Amino acid sequence: MAALRSRNISVSETSRPILPRHAKLKFDETRQRWVILAPERVLAPDDIAVEVLQLCDGVRSVEQMIDRLAEKYAADRGAIGTDVIAMLQDLADKGFLTEAREKTS
């Protein structure tokens, strides 16, 4: 069960989320929209989810992502931060985000 738990991450400002190898964010040229490809599923994320997911490279921290979005949209950092963390947590709970892990083994 340990392996199971490691798949479900808890998102905070220090997290460095990344899409797991089985979830692929891709621009679908035929239908002209972004999709997430997952086992047996194709999902159609909205524009905000796409923008946030594109920032999830496993290097950038959530804190840095929030800073960037707050600056881009000249919005209140506190409000953006709450929204972004909630969104990332939701994506993580659905299995579309994992955390870049330190190579310990």
Next chain:
Amino acid sequence: MSPTLTDAGVAASDPSDGLAVLEQRGSTAETFGIPLAVLAEVTHRCPLQCPYCSNPVELERGGSELTTEEWKKVLTELAEIGVLQIHFSGGEPTARKDLVELVQHASDVGLYSNLITSAVLLTKERLGALADAGLCHVQISFQGNEPVVADRVAGLKNAHQKKIEVARWTRELDLPLTVNAVMHRQNLHQLSDIIQMAVDLDADRLEVANVQYYGWALKNRAALMPTMAQIEEASRIVEEAEVQLKGILAIDYVVPDYYALRPKKCMGGWGRQFFNISPAGKILPCHAAETITGLEFLSVRSNHSIAWIWQNSEAFNRYRGTGWMKEPCKSCEFREIDFGGCRCQAFALTGDAGNTDPACTLSPAHEEIFKQAEREAAADNNRFLYRNFAGGTLETEGEHGA
């Protein structure tokens, strides 16, 4: 703020369902948008002999299979016309020596690849090579939760143990794992244990798929048909597990439609969201479509493009939409919800694929098949006809212990 992640379809319980959102602008039945996911049955060869095999009774021989180059060309074409996911299936897809090369090619052209396998031919090394080639997801079929029932159903000794081993390697490689359990009268008593097995194997998804009765399964219906009591119990177990395992294991449950009130929206509607490609390259509306006689299915070896076959071929257009329907479908308020159920089942049970699927209570044949199912389940004749290239082999008396 919760992101809007619209589910464009779960392709599992209904192998097919793939499009709603991405093509919601028009009626899909009219626009025939290219499917999101396509099933590539790269071979009919398989070391297992499951009596409910979804391959046609007339299996395509190894010699008629598309070559490596032909499959690569097909994969390229699929990606170009807008297909996003490819399911490598069979038969047993790993029986093809070139599978790693095909998966690599799928990755190269941008297709998301799933492997639908019995697992028994895989080595750790080969699975690793498939992962390196970009394989995105592995689905392993299980016939039970322990070797006695499972190996007998598969018709292959030590198959179960091997599957367990490959499932573990799959997770060691950090590939997502789906356990596919095909359920029937002779293994439904193991359902709780199968769910636990999926959890223990660290699977992400479990498909609890009751046998659908066409082809080989129809020949074996008397040996496979569950009792009504078994189905009620199975539904209860799945419902409980879904609550208990939320966030741990996703369960897709396919009910046996003989006992349903409404027919399934088979393939999301004929020629609407799905096609599969047979080993020899025939483009089919579903893997059982060839059981319907009198339809001609075009091949990728013909002079037509895949998109042309999908959009224009007679076989795809015959039962598309609702125009082909007779009563009671024609005036039915559910006609665009289930599209009259399954064409193959209508053909198998009534002799006319244009009839209402008898799984529907509105079909004049429903009462009779429901009673037949009950009678067969009660008779408890458990002997299998194993699937093979020779047209099937009846289980010997000694083998069947049940």
